[in-house]
Amino acid sequence: MSSPFARPGGIDLRVVDLTKEFGRIRAVDDLSFSVPAGAVTAFLGPNGAGKTTTLRMMLGLVRPTAGVALFGGSPYAALPEPARTVGAVLDTVGLHPGRTALGHLEVFGAAVGVARGQSARMLAMVGLERSARMKVRTFSLGMRQRLALATALLGEPRVLVLDEPANGLDPEGTAWLREFLRSFASRGGTVLTSSHILREVEHSADNLVVVNRGALVYEGSLESLRRHNQGRVLVASASPARLATALAANGYIDAQVQPDGRLAVAGCTEAEVGAVANAAGVEIFGMVAEQVDLEQIFLAMTATPPPGGGLR
Numbered sequence: 001m002s003s004p005f006a007r008p009g010g011i012d013l014r015v016v017d018l019t020k021e022f023g024r025i026r027a028v029d030d031l032s033f034s035v036p037a038g039a040v041t042a043f044l045g046p047n048g049a050g051k052t053t054t055l056r057m058m059l060g061l062v063r064p065t066a067g068v069a070l071f072g073g074s075p076y077a078a079l080p081e082p083a084r085t086v087g088a089v090l091d092t093v094g095l096h097p098g099r100t101a102l103g104h105l106e107v108f109g110a111a112v113g114v115a116r117g118q119s120a121r122m123l124a125m126v127g128l129e130r131s132a133r134m135k136v137r138t139f140s141l142g143m144r145q146r147l148a149l150a151t152a153l154l155g156e157p158r159v160l161v162l163d164e165p166a167n168g169l170d171p172e173g174t175a176w177l178r179e180f181l182r183s184f185a186s187r188g189g190t191v192l193t194s195s196h197i198l199r200e201v202e203h204s205a206d207n208l209v210v211v212n213r214g215a216l217v218y219e220g221s222l223e224s225l226r227r228h229n230q231g232r233v234l235v236a237s238a239s240p241a242r243l244a245t246a247l248a249a250n251g252y253i254d255a256q257v258q259p260d261g262r263l264a265v266a267g268c269t270e271a272e273v274g275a276v277a278n279a280a281g282v283e284i285f286g287m288v289a290e291q292v293d294l295e296q297i298f299l300a301m302t303a304t305p306p307p308g309g310g311l312r
């Protein structure tokens with residue numbers, strides 16, 4: 001894979017009070033968030049949460065009821081050369097089945113005013129150089145995803161907006177995409193990508209924007225979310241009550257006795273529990289660290305409709 005580019009001077013993306021109503025249904029509800037340059041931001045939410053509608057409003061494909069999306073301070077429609085600022089992949093429907101991969105890119109490139117030789121370069125960048133003369137109808141879903149990404153990259157944009165870009169990719173392709181987006185962001189690019197593959201998000205995203213029923217649930221770094229949703233240590237001891245008291249005296253106040261008699265302690269490590277138990281003279285029979293992953297946190301955040309959330 002060739003190294004992805006991002007032109008100097010990355011730009012931030014801001015969504016400000018975006019709302020979309022379809023009749024009596026509010027699909028997106030007063031949604032605001034920021035996507036910083038130089039980072040990969042994952043856009044998460046359950047099916048029907050309003051993610052795709054939001055992305056389409058950002059790109060001028062759906063007219064918002066209220067609000068605006070700003071690329072470096074300008075809405076998409078006001079950008080002088082949109083393809084040179086924003087590269088987007090919302091689906092692969094626009095790929096003509098009768099054209100070759102190279103032919104598709106050359107047609108699109110002519111429309112947005114890029115040099116003819118750019119098409120071959122983009123195919124190489126996404127790993128499709130050997131498939132340049134193949135008809136799109138023969139492509140697998142994963143190959144179509146790569147071609148759609150090559151299309152988005154033709155104008156050497158500074159922002160990427162991608163809706164489920166890993167859909168159809170095999171494990172090797174998913175790992176390739178992860179490294180591609182990481183490299184793009186490391187060069188100052190701005191990346192917003194929706195996904196339902198939460199385990200992959202844990203390895204690829206710096207920041208998260210989580211929505212439920214059209215409303216914002218969480219905005220911030222993945223690291224911060226993990227910090228506020230720490231795992232716990234399950235401790236089998238001779239005296240759970242004495243151990244809980246000793247832990248509280250040392251500042252570890254979140255300790256609860258479980259139905260099986262073990263003490264569940266949040267916000268500390270096995271070593272810290274062991275040190276407190278040893279100092280208090282409480283015998284420990286065993287400890288197990290139980291980690292909270294992104295999927296558990298996500299399910300907890302989206303299980304209950306947000307106050308004033310949409311109906312979609």
